[in-house]
Amino acid sequence: MLHIINKSPFENHTLDSCLRVALNEPGAALLLTEDAVYAASKGNVIESKIVDALGKVKVYALWPDIEARGMQDRVIEGIKMVDYGGFVDLVAEHSNCQSWL
Amino acid sequence: MTESTGGIDFEDEDASGVIKKFMFVNRKAPYGTIYALESLEVVLISAAFDQDVSLAFLDDGVYQIVKGQHTKAIAMKNFSPTYRALEGYDIEKLYVEKESLDQRGLTEDDLLVDVQVMSSAEMAKMMSEQDVVISF
Numbered sequence: 001m002l003h004i005i006n007k008s009p010f011e012n013h014t015l016d017s018c019l020r021v022a023l024n025e026p027g028a029a030l031l032l033t034e035d036a037v038y039a040a041s042k043g044n045v046i047e048s049k050i051v052d053a054l055g056k057v058k059v060y061a062l063w064p065d066i067e068a069r070g071m072q073d074r075v076i077e078g079i080k081m082v083d084y085g086g087f088v089d090l091v092a093e094h095s096n097c098q099s100w101l
Numbered sequence: 102m103t104e105s106t107g108g109i110d111f112e113d114e115d116a117s118g119v120i121k122k123f124m125f126v127n128r129k130a131p132y133g134t135i136y137a138l139e140s141l142e143v144v145l146i147s148a149a150f151d152q153d154v155s156l157a158f159l160d161d162g163v164y165q166i167v168k169g170q171h172t173k174a175i176a177m178k179n180f181s182p183t184y185r186a187l188e189g190y191d192i193e194k195l196y197v198e199k200e201s202l203d204q205r206g207l208t209e210d211d212l213l214v215d216v217q218v219m220s221s222a223e224m225a226k227m228m229s230e231q232d233v234v235i236s237f
Contacts, residue, residue, distance in 0.1 A: 008130050008161050010204065035133035038164065043206025064174030068132050068169040070181075074206075083174075 001028055002090055002097035008035040015039055018100045019049060023056050025057040031082070031090055040066065041074040054078040055074045062087060105172045121232040122153045127162035129237060131181070132172065138180055141235035145183075148190035155194035155231075156187075157224060158216070162237075163201045168213045184214045198224050 002021045009015040013038065028055060032040050032097040039046050040061040053059055054076070063081040066072060075081070082090060091097055123135040125144050129136040147154050158166060165181070172179040187193070202208060202218065209218050220225070228234060 006133070008133065010161050011130075035130045035161070038130065038161070038205070041206070045206075047202050048205075056218045065132075066178070068170060068172040068177065069130070069164060070169035070171075072169060072171075 001025060002031060002094040003028060004031045004033060004097060004099045005036040005039070006034040006099070006101075009039040009049075013033070013101045015046070015049065019053055023053060026056070028056075029058040029060065029090065030093060032059070032065075032079075033087075034062075034065055035069075037061050037069060037071060039067045040076055040079050041071045042076050043074065049078060050076055050079070060086070060090060066067070120151065120153050122155070122230065123147055123233045123235065124155045124157055124228060124231040124234045126157045126159065126163055126217045126228075126234060128160040130161040130164045131170070132175065132177055136237045137162070138178070140235075141180055141183055143235065143237075144187070144192065145190065148187075148192055154192050155196060155227070156192070156199070157226070158229070159198045159201050162208060163197055163205060163212075166195075166214055166216070167172045167207065168199075168211055181213060187214075196224060196227055 003011060003018050005018055006013055007014050017053055039050055050059060060081045060082050061079050125192045127137060127140050131137040144156060166184050170179050182208055195214060195219050198221055199215045199218050200221050
């Protein structure tokens with residue numbers, strides 16, 4: 001399943017909820033979009049959660065959102081970047097998806 | 102005096118010379134919601150009324166003034182350069198809470214405009230000294 005998050009990890013607990021559930025599924029993939037891309041950046045208090053997740057599931061981030069927020073040079077190693085086309089491919093490749101609102 | 106205009110009385114000629122301390126508190130990241138851009142619009146309007154304006158950046162609000170924002174691919178206006186233009190409107194009091202920067206792994210060098218970095222305690226003092234605090 002593809003899990004999509006679009007809210008800042010500093011603003012609410014959506015990322016925590018998503019990880020709590022998604023990390024139980026070996027084939028899961030996590031896509032960070034909009035303000036959730038701040039979770040893809042290094043050096044903050046969220047980093048260890050994403051590094052932990054990278055050991056268990058695939059983690060993607062939407063590059064246009066990374067770029068818009070000036071996070072280009074801070075992305076955690078191991079996170080795969082996708083553009084809008086890649087976003088569509090991820091949705092198509094997975095049997096289903098869940099947007100964590 | 103009217104609440105809707107933040108205490109500024111536009112009718113009374115005698116009150117036109119009153120300068121109040123206005124603080125705009127920014128706590129949202131720039132593009133996920135409209136708050137940051139709306140705040141900036143109001144700040145620029147306030148500059149026209151010759152008030153004592155300051156901006157505070159806390160929590161995700163610090164992301165508003167991070168360097169290197171390129172918004173072409175998300176088809177939204179990159180309004181981050183506008184913060185550098187505030188100086189031209191005599192808005193030079195930009196305060197950033199250190200705790201918010203630390204939590205996000207950011208330093209003053211990551212910011213695109215000159216700011217005063219301060220502790221939560223100093224921020225509390227700054228807020229308490231204001232006549233009007235407007236929150237975004």
